Every structure is written in C-alpha cells, then in structure tokens.
Amino acid sequence: MSTRSYQDAVEHLNSLQSNAATLEAVRASGGRLSEFAIPEMLEYLDRIGYTPSQLNALNVIHITGTKGKGSTSAFTESIIRHSKPEWKTGLYTSPHLVAVRERIRIDGVPISESDFAKYFFEIWDRLVANQNAGKVPTTPPMPGYFRFITLMAFHVFLELKVDATILEVGVGGAYDSTNVVPAPIVTGITVLGIDHVFVLGKTISEIAWQKGGILKKGVPALTVAQPVDAMKVLESRAEELKASKLSVVSANSELSTLKLGLAGSHQVQNAILAVELARSFLEKQTGVAQDTILPISFQTGLVNTRWPGRCQTVVDPKRLRSTWYLDGAHTVESLECCMQWFVSPGVGIPLQKAADLSTSTRVLIFNCTSGRSGESFLGRMIETTRLRLALHKGEKDAVLFNHVIFCTNVTYADGHFKGDLTTKAIADSDLAGLKTQQALASAWSSLAPSYPKSHIHVLPSIEHAVKEVENIQSTTNNHVQTLVTGSLHLVGGIIEVAGLSEVAL
Known part of the structure; x- marks a missing residue:
C-alpha cells in the first residue's frame, strides 16, 4: 500500500473481532482457556519487540473492578495531569x-x-513479519481485537515516553491482556458485583479472585469497600501475590463540596479511590509526601474530569426542545445508578416537587447484549424509577417514560455500521428477527402491564431510533428528554447518528 489510512487501520482491526458463534462458545465454556491467556499475550509482546520489563517504564496505575473503573481511570488521569502539567499522561x-x-x-x-x-501498522507489520516465532502452541497467528489495541497502546506510550500511564482492565483481571506489566506503581479495585458476560454466573468470590489478579509483589493496592466475601478473597490474593499492602479507601468529606466533572452520586466513591491512587502514585514518583488536605490541583482535576457517555446531559444543538441523557450502564447495579441520576430534580424530572411530569415528553432508548437478562435489567430500572418518583414527586405509580424504544446497535437504517462501531458479536439470526429487541419489548409489557403497546417501539437500527424521537417531537410542543442506556455501543451510535459529537465528546 502506498498510503495506509485510518479507515484502512479500522478495517484491519475489525478483521480481528470474534464473531457471535465464537463468543457464545467462550461463554458456554465459562470464559477463555485462562491458563493460556497471559502466555499468549507475552508471546505477542515479544513478537512486536518488547519485553515485559520494558513496560515498567510506563509507570502504570492499573485499575480493575466491575463498575466505575473507566470513570475512576478518567478521574485519576485528570488529577495527575492537573497536578503535574509538565508531565505527559x-x-x-x-x-x-x-x-x-x-x-x-x-x-x-x-x-x-x-x-x-x-x-497501528507498525504493530500489524511486526506481527505479520514474526508469525513463525511462536513458543506457545495455542497462540493464534494474530491477536484478537482487544489484545491488539492493548499491544498498540503499550507501543504508543513507550514511543511517546509518557510519565504516567493509567491502564484500565478490559474484563476480569488475572487473565486480562493488560495484566502483563510486572511492576505497576499502584493498583486499584473499584466496586465488585455482576461483571461482563464472561463471568456471568460466577460468585462474588470468584469475581474477586479474578480482579485480585492484578495485585503485584511489592506494589500497594487500594480498593473501595467491598462485600465481606469479596474482601476476604482480595485480602487472600494480596497475601498470595505479596502486594506491599491492601488498603480500603475511606470517605473524604472535602469531596462533598465539589461539583465533580462526572454526574451521579455513585461517582463520589470513584473519585475517592482516584484521589488515593493519585496520592500514592505521586508520592512514589516524586518522593514527596502528599498533603492529607485535598490540594487545589486535585480539586481542579476532579472538577474538570470529562468522560463522555456516563451520566451525561447533552442539549441537542440541532433539534430545538430536545435534550439527550447518555449513560452506557450495562450491569444491573450501574443501571440502578443511571436511574437514580436520571430520576432526579433538574435532570429527568422538574426541580419543583409540585410541577407536573407532563410538562416534558420522556423517551427511553435501550438495548443490551443478547446474552444478558433484559428482564432483570428493565425490572431494576422500573423499580428504581418508581422509588425515585415516590421520593421526589410523591407519585407511586407514575409512568415516567411516554415512549420506549428498543433498537439494535446497528448504526444506520440501511443495515451497515460506522467503521469504528462495527461489531461481529451479534448473530445474523438475532438481527434479522430482532430477537433481543422483541424480548425486551415483551419484558417491558410484562413488567408494566398497563403501558400502551403503541408506545413501545422495536426498531432495527440506531438511525431508526433517532428518527422515531424526531417523529415524537413533531407531535408535541413539550421539551423532549431522551435517556439512552444499556450499552456504550448504543450511546456511541446515538452520538454519531444524531450529530452530537461536537458537543458530547
């Protein structure tokens, strides 16, 4: 190729995706053959010209958990960047x-x-050129999608000589592709609960064992308060892996006066962990003890943290009287947090308790991975909504959403995806019959029997969903408030199709 564009890179990367059948086989087996995961990743690292010890130069803060690890990573990076503006993060x-x-x-x-x-192509070419260098018999010729980007991230950060690397675990911990850094500076664990599809059906202790796998010899570890069983496992893992200490972060009253850059009451716990991770990191890297009082630079970092698609309010710049509420929540716990945020005065419901809910038209756009229980997700959302309405509005049985839309994650109405949003993880048969969306609609009707079926929309694409919102808007003089949740992929598609990138990202 004379030129190798970004689009070329995305097409090559998409070729490394696992298809729906492969993912289903992985789920059925309870997860990837874990004993080979790290050896295979180390082989790929060797094939692109790096040793594990070289990754220590990245000065890593390694963060795992089942909820909030992305937000915690964003908070941590922002704190360090504002504390040390001369550093590269x-x-x-x-x-x-x-x-x-x-x-x-x-x-x-x-x-x-x-x-x-x-x-991208520097890594691609090295892997292609060194395909016969295999030492682990199970290693495929090319890594999967996530493994490839992880390898690429290591390469980018080493090439650019970053001073601090905040590394979020993909799935799990012990066998995750990111877990090949021998000596991070500090490790962190956010809330443990129901995890992604690869650990569905596992106990909290099994999940804690996986997450605790990122702990390293001589490296301090920080965690938020965990369920008793999970905490016992983490303590055992810390001893087994010889972490220098395992500390539970405590509440920080100074944070209560700050308006964090990320909305939602659940973000306070993530911010507390981020503060302590940043403190530990800066003490180690500078040799200077950090003040126990929250420094101005830390406060500035927390206030200025931006993490699109997480409890995010976006006023539509093109559609008058339209506001989007975007949250990529995709576990039962995170969806409950999403509804606690949305069903709050000044967000999804009026500030004044006496104000009528009918002054706005509210729409829900929802999708979830087919392997997950849509009924349990929707049930928790509906129950949380009822409790919040009773608390803030005194209404026990009010129907918050005027319309609900269940759509696929396919980007456009003609059936194709935006290149960066392409996924092979949806079975063709599921898409053709809209099986997941039909099941969600059925679950909604079962959970809310009096809800008018004419206001439940099952649609084949995100573009169809956006057009349906526009149709709804054309029939009312109300302000239209649209909550999009259940999938970060769905949220990203809405940002793309609705033309919100300039204001949302």
Whole structure:
C-alpha cells in the first residue's frame, strides 16, 4: 500500500473481532482457556519487540473492578495531569464511544487519526513479519481485537515516553491482556458485583479472585469497600501475590463540596479511590509526601474530569426542545445508578416537587447484549424509577417514560455500521428477527402491564431510533428528554447518528 489510512487501520482491526458463534462458545465454556491467556499475550509482546520489563517504564496505575473503573481511570488521569502539567499522561480504556482512537489518549486527548494509523501498522507489520516465532502452541497467528489495541497502546506510550500511564482492565483481571506489566506503581479495585458476560454466573468470590489478579509483589493496592466475601478473597490474593499492602479507601468529606466533572452520586466513591491512587502514585514518583488536605490541583482535576457517555446531559444543538441523557450502564447495579441520576430534580424530572411530569415528553432508548437478562435489567430500572418518583414527586405509580424504544446497535437504517462501531458479536439470526429487541419489548409489557403497546417501539437500527424521537417531537410542543442506556455501543451510535459529537465528546 502506498498510503495506509485510518479507515484502512479500522478495517484491519475489525478483521480481528470474534464473531457471535465464537463468543457464545467462550461463554458456554465459562470464559477463555485462562491458563493460556497471559502466555499468549507475552508471546505477542515479544513478537512486536518488547519485553515485559520494558513496560515498567510506563509507570502504570492499573485499575480493575466491575463498575466505575473507566470513570475512576478518567478521574485519576485528570488529577495527575492537573497536578503535574509538565508531565505527559497516557490513558488506556475500553470500549470507545464513536472512534476507536478514543481508547488511547495522550494528556487526555485521543490520538489523531494519522497517529492511530501510523502506530497501528507498525504493530500489524511486526506481527505479520514474526508469525513463525511462536513458543506457545495455542497462540493464534494474530491477536484478537482487544489484545491488539492493548499491544498498540503499550507501543504508543513507550514511543511517546509518557510519565504516567493509567491502564484500565478490559474484563476480569488475572487473565486480562493488560495484566502483563510486572511492576505497576499502584493498583486499584473499584466496586465488585455482576461483571461482563464472561463471568456471568460466577460468585462474588470468584469475581474477586479474578480482579485480585492484578495485585503485584511489592506494589500497594487500594480498593473501595467491598462485600465481606469479596474482601476476604482480595485480602487472600494480596497475601498470595505479596502486594506491599491492601488498603480500603475511606470517605473524604472535602469531596462533598465539589461539583465533580462526572454526574451521579455513585461517582463520589470513584473519585475517592482516584484521589488515593493519585496520592500514592505521586508520592512514589516524586518522593514527596502528599498533603492529607485535598490540594487545589486535585480539586481542579476532579472538577474538570470529562468522560463522555456516563451520566451525561447533552442539549441537542440541532433539534430545538430536545435534550439527550447518555449513560452506557450495562450491569444491573450501574443501571440502578443511571436511574437514580436520571430520576432526579433538574435532570429527568422538574426541580419543583409540585410541577407536573407532563410538562416534558420522556423517551427511553435501550438495548443490551443478547446474552444478558433484559428482564432483570428493565425490572431494576422500573423499580428504581418508581422509588425515585415516590421520593421526589410523591407519585407511586407514575409512568415516567411516554415512549420506549428498543433498537439494535446497528448504526444506520440501511443495515451497515460506522467503521469504528462495527461489531461481529451479534448473530445474523438475532438481527434479522430482532430477537433481543422483541424480548425486551415483551419484558417491558410484562413488567408494566398497563403501558400502551403503541408506545413501545422495536426498531432495527440506531438511525431508526433517532428518527422515531424526531417523529415524537413533531407531535408535541413539550421539551423532549431522551435517556439512552444499556450499552456504550448504543450511546456511541446515538452520538454519531444524531450529530452530537461536537458537543458530547
């Protein structure tokens, strides 16, 4: 190729995705053959020319958990960046919302399309050139999607000589692709609960064992308060892996006076962990003890943290009287937090208790991974909504949403995806019959029997969903408030199709 563009890189990357059948086989087996996960990742690292010890130069803060690890990573990066503006920070997270390059950020900004293409093909070419260097028999010729981007992130951060790397675990911990850094500076664990599809059906103790796998010899570990069984496992893992200490972070009253950059009461706990991770990191890297009082630089970092698609309010710049509420919540616990945020005065309901709910038209756009229980998700959302309405409005049985839309994560009405949002993880048969969406609609009707079926919409694409919101808007003089949740992929598609990128990202 004479030129290798960003679009070329995205197409190559998409070729590394696992299809729906493969993912289903992984789920059925209870997860990837874990004993090979790290050896295979180390082999790929060797094939691109790096040793594990070289990754220590990245000065890593490694963060795992089942809820809030992305937000905690964003808070931590922002604190360090504002505390040490002369330093260069690297932030690696997943998934992305609109563009895959969002996963690799320098000083809080996604790398450019040209840089993404440059670094992508440097890694691609090294892997292709060294395909016969295999030492682990199970290692496929090319890594999967997430493994590849992880390798690429290591390469980018090493090439650019970052001073601090905030590394978010993808799934699990012990066998995650990010867990090949021998000696991070500090590790952190956010709330443990129901995890992604690879650990559905596991106990909290099994989940804690996986998450505790990121602890390292001689490295301090910080965690938020955990369920008793989970905490026992983490303590056992800390001893087994010889972490220098395992500390539970305590409440910080100074945070109560700050308006955090990320909305939602649940973000306070994430911010507390981020503060302590940043303190531990800065003490180690500078040799200077950090003040126990929250420094102004820490406060500035917390207030200025931006993390699109998480409890985010976006006023539509093109559609009058339209506001979008975006939250990529995709577990039972995070969906409960989402509804606690949305069903709050000044967010999804009026500030005044006496104000009529009918002054706005509220729409829910929802989708979830087919392997998950839509009924349990929707049930928790509806129950939380009822409790919140009773608390704030004194209404026990009010129907908050005037319309609900269940759509696929397909981006456009003609059936194709935006390149960065392409997914092979949805079975063709599921898409053709809208099986997941029909099941969600049925679950909604079962949970809310009196809800008018004419206001439940099952649609084949995100573009169809946006057009339905526009149709609803055309029939009312009310302000239209649309909550989008259940999937970060869905949220990213809405940002793309509705043209919200300039104000949302």
